[in-house]
Amino acid sequence: MQETNRLKSLAELAAEIEGSEIAYMLDRMAAIRDRPGNPEGIEIARVGQAAGFYSRTMPWATFNTVKGLRSGDADALAEFVDFYRSRERKPQFELVPGLADQGLMERLSGLGFGQTGFHTSMAMTAADALHAGPPADELEIRPLREDEFELYAAVHCRGTGLPDSGIAPVAANNRVLYDRPGWRFYVALWEDRPAGVAVSHMSEGTASLTFAATLPEYRGRGIQTALLRSRISDAFAAGCGLVVGQCAFGSQSHRNMERVGMRVGYVRASWTER
Incomplete structure (x- = not known):
């Protein structure tokens, strides 16, 4: 029971960390979208609790990524894939340990995606x-x-x-x-x-x-x-009550964050189209 409660708390922390990342991206992208004429071509797709971000003029993964996917969201993947393919953009899907199950990964693989990287989310109280x-x-x-x-x-x-x-x-x-x-x-x-x-x-x-x-x-x-x-x-x-940040694992940013007391919350997987 004690181990079950610990795993539950780790999953809850992961969800809180990712929720903070989604919150700032939603606000940031909405603010850019609301500039007169939406010059960066910002769009935000929502399927369930997940959010997909798109920018016509900024092709980098940061601005064309899907966050917030959960175990059981496999059926939502095709909607996101169609959203990006109709805009001729290859998105990045972010999967968080403990929040994404095998079915989600199998469906992503079936849609032509594979894991291509990792990224670290840090946290501290x-x-x-x-x-x-x-x-x-x-x-x-x-x-x-x-x-x-x-x-x-x-x-x-x-x-x-x-x-x-x-x-x-x-x-x-x-x-x-x-x-x-x-x-x-x-x-x-x-x-x-x-x-x-x-x-x-x-x-x-x-x-x-x-x-x-x-x-x-x-x-x-x-x-x-x-x-x-x-x-x-x-x-x-x-x-x-909580501060979170992101960095490449083992990078100088990672070392700087540990120097001030931050610790690894999770290392998420990045999936992109093969």
């Missing part, structure tokens, strides 16, 4: 937070101002390897989040120069660390760890 000393004297973390989204987008693009041609659309797609409840943007300054940015979203007592980037020339100075600590501290101060 206030009790998990590790004590930290002050950041380096050269470093300042502060909220991003409303008139700084060009700055934000420049760091976003150059920190992730996107070309500067992406600065204008990235600025526009994030500016619409500024006044929406739950969203917070941060900028890290090294000797008063922009060096990193980060974003979080809070909803129903859970905070998601949705994005962070550091300019290449400023890496290795503890900037991402400081941005993590700032967002986590603000989340707990705002009354959140």
Whole structure:
């Protein structure tokens, strides 16, 4: 009985983590969709409790993925596949351990999909937070101002390897989040120069660390760890009981998250069309 209760609590935690990821994606994509004329061609498909996200102009998996599938949702898969194929887009399906059963995977395989990767979701409570000393004297973390989204987008693009041609659309797609409840943007300054940015979203007592980037020339100075600590501290101060984030398993981001007290919630499977 004790082991059954433990497994149940792990499944409940997984559902809570994924629910936070779905909540911020729904709000983010809806805000971008509601820009005049819907310039990014955003659509959101809902089948049962699962959500499928699509963008006409942004072909990356982040913006064309299905989240929230559960054991017993095999019949919903064909609807999602038809939704994306009618738009000539190959989607990504995310399956969470303990929430997706063999039948779901067999149906995905029958539709021409296979597992092509993993991604890690991290989590922590206030009790998990590790004590930290002050950041380096050269470093300042502060909220991003409303008139700084060009700055934000420049760091976003150059920190992730996107070309500067992406600065204008990235600025526009994030500016619409500024006044929406739950969203917070941060900028890290090294000797008063922009060096990193980060974003979080809070909803129903859970905070998601949705994005962070550091300019290449400023890496290795503890900037991402400081941005993590700032967002986590603000989340707990705002009354959140859980903080979650995503990273590639074993990556520098993974190590940074463990450094501040976060632990692996689950490693989800990514399925794409063969």
